[in-house]
Amino acid sequence: MRRLVAETRLHAADLVLPLFVKEGLTEPAPIASMPGQVQHTLETLGKAVERAAEAGLGGVMLFGIPARRDATGSQGDAEDGILQRALRVAREAAGDAGRVAGSRPAPVVMADTCLDEFTDHGHCGVLAKDGTVDNDATLDRYASMAVAQARAGAEVVAPSGMMDGQVAVIRDALDDAGYLDVSILAYSAKYASAYYGPFREAVDSALQGDRRTYQMDAANGREGLREADLDLAEGADIVMVKPAGSYLDVLRAVADRSDVPVAAYQVSGEYAMIEAAAANGWIDRKGAVLESVTSIKRAGADVILTYWALEIAEWIK
Ligand code: PBG
Numbered sequence: 001m002r003r004l005v006a007e008t009r010l011h012a013a014d015l016v017l018p019l020f021v022k023e024g025l026t027e028p029a030p031i032a033s034m035p036g037q038v039q040h041t042l043e044t045l046g047k048a049v050e051r052a053a054e055a056g057l058g059g060v061m062l063f064g065i066p067a068r069r070d071a072t073g074s075q076g077d078a079e080d081g082i083l084q085r086a087l088r089v090a091r092e093a094a095g096d097a098g099r100v101a102g103s104r105p106a107p108v109v110m111a112d113t114c115l116d117e118f119t120d121h122g123h124c125g126v127l128a129k130d131g132t133v134d135n136d137a138t139l140d141r142y143a144s145m146a147v148a149q150a151r152a153g154a155e156v157v158a159p160s161g162m163m164d165g166q167v168a169v170i171r172d173a174l175d176d177a178g179y180l181d182v183s184i185l186a187y188s189a190k191y192a193s194a195y196y197g198p199f200r201e202a203v204d205s206a207l208q209g210d211r212r213t214y215q216m217d218a219a220n221g222r223e224g225l226r227e228a229d230l231d232l233a234e235g236a237d238i239v240m241v242k243p244a245g246s247y248l249d250v251l252r253a254v255a256d257r258s259d260v261p262v263a264a265y266q267v268s269g270e271y272a273m274i275e276a277a278a279a280n281g282w283i284d285r286k287g288a289v290l291e292s293v294t295s296i297k298r299a300g301a302d303v304i305l306t307y308w309a310l311e312i313a314e315w316i317k
Contacts, residue, residue, distance in 0.1 A: 007298070008294055008297050008298045010290070010293060010294060010297060010312060010316050011316070012055055012056035012057055012058070012309075012312075012313035012316065012317075013056060013057070013058040013105070014058055014297065014301075014302065014303060014304055015057050015058055015304055015305075015306060015309040015312060015313060016057065016058055016059040016060065016061050016107075016108075016110065016263075016303060016304065016305045016306075016309060017048075017052050017057055017059075017060050017061070017107075017305075017306075017307070017309035017310060018060075018061045018062075018063065018305055018306075018307060019040060019045060019048055019049070019060055019061065019062055019063070019090075020037070020038070020039045020040060020063045020065060020202050020203065021039070021040045021041070021042060021045045021062065021063070021064055021065065021082060021083075021086040022039040022040070022041070022064075022065040022082070022204075023064070023065060023066050023067040023082035024067045025039060025040070025041045026041060027041065028040050028041060028044045031198070031201055031202045032201065033197070033198035033201045033202075033268070033272050034198045034201070034202060034268055034271055034272055034275070034307065035272075035275045035279065036275070036307075037202065037271075037307055039065060039202065042085060042086060042089050045062075045086055045089055045090065045093075046089045046090070046092065046093040047093075048060075049089075049090045049093035049094055049107065049109075050093050051310060052094075052107045052309070052310065053093070053094055053095065053104065053105075053106055053107050054104075055309075055310050055313040055314065056104075056105065056313060057107045057309050057310070057313060058107060058108060058303065059107045059108035059109070059110050059156070059303075060090060060094070060107050060108075060109060060110065061110045061111070061112060061158065061305055062083060062086050062087060062090060062109070062110065062111050062112065062154075063083070063112050063117060063202075063203060064076075064081065064082040064083030064084075064086055064112075064117055064118075065082065065117060065203050065204055066081060066082050066117065066118055067082075069118060069119060069120040070118075070119070070120055071119060071120060071121065071126065071127065072115075072119070072126050072141065073115035073117075073118030073119040073126070073141065074118070075118050076115055076117075076118040076141065076145045076148075077141070077144040077145040077147075077148040078148070079148065079151075081118075081148070083111060083112075083117075083149065083152075084148055084149065084151075084152035085152075087109060087111055087149060087152035087153045087154050088152050088153055090109045090153070091109050091152075091153035091155075094106040094107050094108075094109055108155050108156055109153060109154060109155050109156070110154065110155065110156040110157070110158055110185060111149040111152075111154040111156070111157055111158065112158055112160055113142055113145050113146050113149060113157045113158055113159040113160065113161075113170070114142075114159065114160040114161045115138065115141060115142075115145075115161065116161070116203075116205060116207070117203045117205060121207075121208045121209075122200075122205045122206055122207035122208055123207070123208070123209075123211070124138070124160070124161030124162070124163075124211065124214070124215075125137070125138030125141070125161055125163060125214070126138050126141060131209070132213055133163075133213060133214050135163050135164055135165075135214070136165075138161065138163045138166075139163055139165055139166060139169045140169075142159055142161070142163065142166050142169065142170055143169050143170055143172070143173035144173070145157075146159070146170040146173055146174055146182075146184075147173050147174060147177045147179070150174055150177065150179040150182045151177075151179075154182065155181075155182060155183065156182070156183045156184070156185050156237075156238075157170060157174070157182060157183075157184055157185070158184075158185040158186070158187065158240075159184070159186060159187060160187040160190060160242075161187075161214070162187065162190050162211075162214050162215045162216070162227075163214065164230075165234070166186070167184055167186050167230075167231045167234035167235055167236045168234035168235065170184055171184060171234065171235045183237040183238065184235065184236050184237050184238070185236070185237065185238040185239075185240060185263060185303075186231040186234075186236035186238070186239050186240060187240050187242055187265075188224070188227050188228040188230075188231040188236065188239040188240055188241070188254070189216060189223075189224030189225075189227050189228055189239075189240070189241045189242070189247070189250055189254065190215050190216065190240075190242045191215060191216045191217070191218055191224075191242070191243065191246075191247065192210060192211040192212045192215035192216060192217065192218075193215075193218070193242075193243050193246075193267070193269070194269065195243045195246070195267045195268070195269030195270055196243075196267055196268060196269060197268065197269050197272070198268035198269055198271070198272045199267065199268040199269075202268060218246070221249055221250050221253065224241065224247070224250040224253075224254065225250070225253055225254060225257065228241075228254045228257075228258060229257075232258065232259075232260065236260065237260055237261075238260055238261045238262070238263050238303060239254060239258055239260060239261075239262055239263070240262070240263040240264065240265060240303075240305075241254055241262070241263075241264050241265075241301075242264065242265035242267060243265060243266070243267040243269070243270060244264035244265055244266045244267070244270065244296045244301070244304070245266065245270050245292060245295070245296070247264075248295065248296070248299040249299075251264050251296070251299045251300050251301060252299045252300045254300070255299070255300025255301070255302075256300070261302040261303055262300055262301055262302050262303070263301060263302065263303035263304070263305065264296050264299070264301035264303075264304055264305070265305040266292065266293065266296060266304065266305065266306040266307070266308075268307070270292065271306075271307045271308070274288045274289060274292065286315065289308050289311070289312065290312070290315070293306055293308065293312060
């Protein structure tokens with residue numbers, strides 16, 4: 001009876017698996033604060049994307065970890081930058097299936113469009129002389145990154161730095177370069193959150209200072225709606241709320257007013273907390289994982305980014 005009347009059902013196609021790939025690695029490297037997750041080599045990345053395809057996942061989201069970092073994040077839009085190389089591998093592994101009748105569906109290949117993995121200071125943008133993030137100088141970098149990612153095969157670019165105007169600038173740049181079909185998943189309501197802690201280890205990055213001049217305050221819900229409205233007006237194809245679990249109210253409100261799909265990102269800290277409690281025997285791991293992700297869907301997410309995507313797909317098969 002509970003199954004019959006369930007209001008919310010998870011499906012593998014709702015889920016997007018974030019994947020990390022590191023330049024110069026020869027073996028995948030475990031991420032200690034995210035048990036079960038690794039930094040991939042280009043080769044194991046390809047295998048992970050194949051597994052995602054076999055599991056029927058809706059997509060993969062790629063993050064690159066460059067060998068060299070600098071103030072402007074120049075590897076972010078380099079033709080042979082690690083993320084561009086990873087995108088080419090991922091597209092190959094995902095296959096063109098799904099576009100051909102009768103074949104298995106291919107996961108959508110998405111790229112994080114942000115500078116924090118590529119800058120030596122760990123901020124999402126380039127810095128002005130006074131050390132604050134320079135919004136408009138960063139927009140040029142994002143436009144260039146998005147085009148480089150599209151050229152490398154990204155089907156969705158995902159600006160995650162919360163620069164004002166980022167969606168409009170990227171849309172123009174993609175259109176000018178002929179990538180009319182590449183979609184924009186906008187991190188619209190991205191909070192300056194403590195829950196991104198383990199991600200710093202995942203991408204070997206040390207953030208100098210904090211993000212409070214350009215990412216949102218946990219105290220503000222209405223502001224998150226305004227941010228989503230701006231991104232919708234600029235042409236976002238999907239709007240996202242991040243983190244997910246502590247912001248389900250914002251997610252619900254965005255879902256109620258958005259006429260494009262809404263995504264939510266269950267971030268590294270949300271993952272680490274459940275894994276740590278489960279490892280201590282303090283919580284039922286499978287129960288907590290499914291409850292947390294079902295709640296994100298119940299709150300209105302059409303698309304859920306979660307590090308548990310493969311495992312959940314296996315459980316709900
Ligand atoms: C920015 C970005 C982050 C995440 C997605 N895009 C890190 C951040 O904003 O600090 C993932 C967050 C997570 O899983 O903790 N490049």
